[in-house]
Amino acid sequence: SVTLPCHYPSWSRKSNSMCWGKGACPKSKCNEELVHTDGTRMISRKSTKYALLGIVWRGNVSLTITNTNQGDSGVYCCRIEVPGWFNDIKKTVRLELRRAPTTPRPTTTSRPTTTPSVTTTITEKLLTTVMTTPESTTATPPQTLATTVLTTAVMTCPSTILSSSSPETTRFATPEIFTEGSAFTA
Template identity: 40%
Template sequence: MTVRRFNSLLLLALLTVSGSSSTKVVGRAGEDVTLPCKYDITSNGPTEVFWNRVSESLLGFNHQIIYSDGYKVIETTRASSRYHLLGRLEDGDVSLTILNTTEEDAGRYGCRVETSGWLFNDEKHLIDLTIEKVSGSSSTKVVGRAGEDVTLPCKYDIKYYGPRAVCWGRGSISTYGCNNQIISTDGSKVTTGASSRYQLLGRLKDGDVSLTILNTIEEDAGLYGCRVEIPGLGNDEIHHIDLTIKKAPSTSSTPTTETTEQTPQTEQTTNTSGQVTITTSSNSINSEQQEAGGGVLVFMVRVLLAVIALVTAGVATVIGRRWNQHKIPQQQQSSTSVRFSSNSSAVELQLLQIDAGGNSDCVYEV
């Protein structure tokens, strides 16, 4: 394995010095890019593949970034979780995909497919990668509302790298560190913070270093950058988030009128002389609209009481006639008085019991 790596690096150095032609690939910051590399697996069968980053120095190489034995990627050789062989290895497609590219990913890459025979029989591919800078170089956009909390996402593979230092800054991420740094963490706890409104509320132990801005204002809008420090030259993971803050909706207060309704109460009392007094009262209703309709209610109550009085008088008359038929003594006389009152009105009914001659005397007062 060590000899093969040395041969791979030596070959890339020779190719660089000799000015070998290369394939040019152009990507955009924040997007994924694929560097092509394939071989004829039907002729050679599954074989080892090496990917390296190539410098412009005399030696022409710096370090290996990923390796496959022809069947799978050997994880211990993966220099960054952003490097993947997403092609069909069983078909000989060993193209390199770089996730979430940054400007630091630009440069020359080398792919070597080992074949039987001498070193110079191996298949060699050089790819020159150019990364175009995009205004706000971010594929992530977040929209918040003034006065509310908002979270800007940023995560990394903590199982692979372990806890890593992370910084957040306003504006585009620079080559090193964070511009206008607002908060940072050593991977286990927050170490610096420019304001108490900036919080890392995600689970740091799971690699969630998302930034939460509390009680946002319109001035919080703009570009933010998250840098995760990964060992190796140009391996840092960089995320850009473009935050838009919308104005809070205007609130208008509408006057409200409280209305209190109470059910009319009826009291009935009977005195020793047989006089029955029925009193109906209605409490005040605290509403201008109901006060306007109070007169109608009083009128209806009056009509109802009058009807009750007439019905009571009729019933009393029938009862008197039946008593007369049973020859009740002439001297026996009884009087019944029914009185109704409701606030400003009163209904009074007096019934004089039937006399000996069968005559009746009824007096109604309304």
């Protein structure tokens, strides 16, 4: 998962609402609306994939996207709706997810007297770059955050086919691939 930052320190429960959308910030509302809040609670969300895990009424409306994949890359809009004409705060965030090269770890071979097996662990990194660009007239420079999502796959040859009693002539069966899951590191 990844969290796209969006904060508004002057948040008022009674007068602010907000939305997150995919794509550039339009003149009003959000394109491809992902989540919408009335200032205190979530009014709508496109999928359980998207969540506001911060304290909304304190102005933390950062968007958390779970189970990220390369299709989640792109531009996102955080719009904080402020009463009055043209007062909305718009923040554009660019999310870039890239698959890093696979890094094989050393192969471990164990040869117990019962059932020999070979285990190979391969770790893939999914690099995440988040760039925040405020659209207001402040002199705030863009911020770039980089994180890495690690995915580990384990290949195990669980059984052997023995053609003779000699260890030199042992053949390994077709490997099965098991995915252990993903871990998020900052």
